[in-house]
Amino acid sequence: MSRVERRIDLALRASSRRRRCVAMCAAAGLLTTPVQAADEVRCHVSYGGETQLLRASAVASPYNVAPVSVGSYFLFRIVFERASDRAGAVKLYTYADRDDAAVPIHVAEFPLPLARGGRFGFTGMQRVYEPVREGELEYWCELGKKGARP
Numbered sequence: 001m002s003r004v005e006r007r008i009d010l011a012l013r014a015s016s017r018r019r020r021c022v023a024m025c026a027a028a029g030l031l032t033t034p035v036q037a038a039d040e041v042r043c044h045v046s047y048g049g050e051t052q053l054l055r056a057s058a059v060a061s062p063y064n065v066a067p068v069s070v071g072s073y074f075l076f077r078i079v080f081e082r083a084s085d086r087a088g089a090v091k092l093y094t095y096a097d098r099d100d101a102a103v104p105i106h107v108a109e110f111p112l113p114l115a116r117g118g119r120f121g122f123t124g125m126q127r128v129y130e131p132v133r134e135g136e137l138e139y140w141c142e143l144g145k146k147g148a149r150p
Helices: 003-028
Strands: 040-047 050-059 068-070 074-081 089-097 102-111 126-130 135-144
Touching (some): 040 074, 074 135, 089 126, 089 135, 102 126
Parallel strands (some): 050 074
Antiparallel strands (some): 040 135, 068 074, 074 089, 126 135
C-alpha cells in the first residue's frame, strides 16, 4: 500500500469513528437540543398535590410575559426569549404572591442552546420552598412542539 493510499485509508477510518462518536453521543443525550425545532417550553409544576402543565412560546421581549398563579401562594413565570440580535435563553421565575406585591424568591436562567435533558428535562427537578406556609413547589421543564403531547 502506497503512502497516499495509507493516508486515505486512515482518513476514512477517522471519519467513520467521528460518525460513530456523534451517533453514540446523540443516543446518550450528550448533544444539545435543537432549539430551532422547539416551539415552546413546557414546565411541569407541582404544588399542594396538584400538577399543572404550563406552556410558553418564544418571545422577542420578556416584558409582556405575565406570571401564572400556582396554588394560593406562588406565581410562576416562563420566559422563552429568542432574540435575533443576541443569544436567547429560557428564564424561569417563581414569586411569592404577597398581599402588597409579588416578591421574587427563585430565578433560574438557561442560555440557548439548551443541554439535552434526562428524565426531568433541561432543568432537572427544581424545588422552591416558601417560608410562611412551609410549602414546596416542584418543577421541571422541557422543550417541545406546539400541539404535541408531553
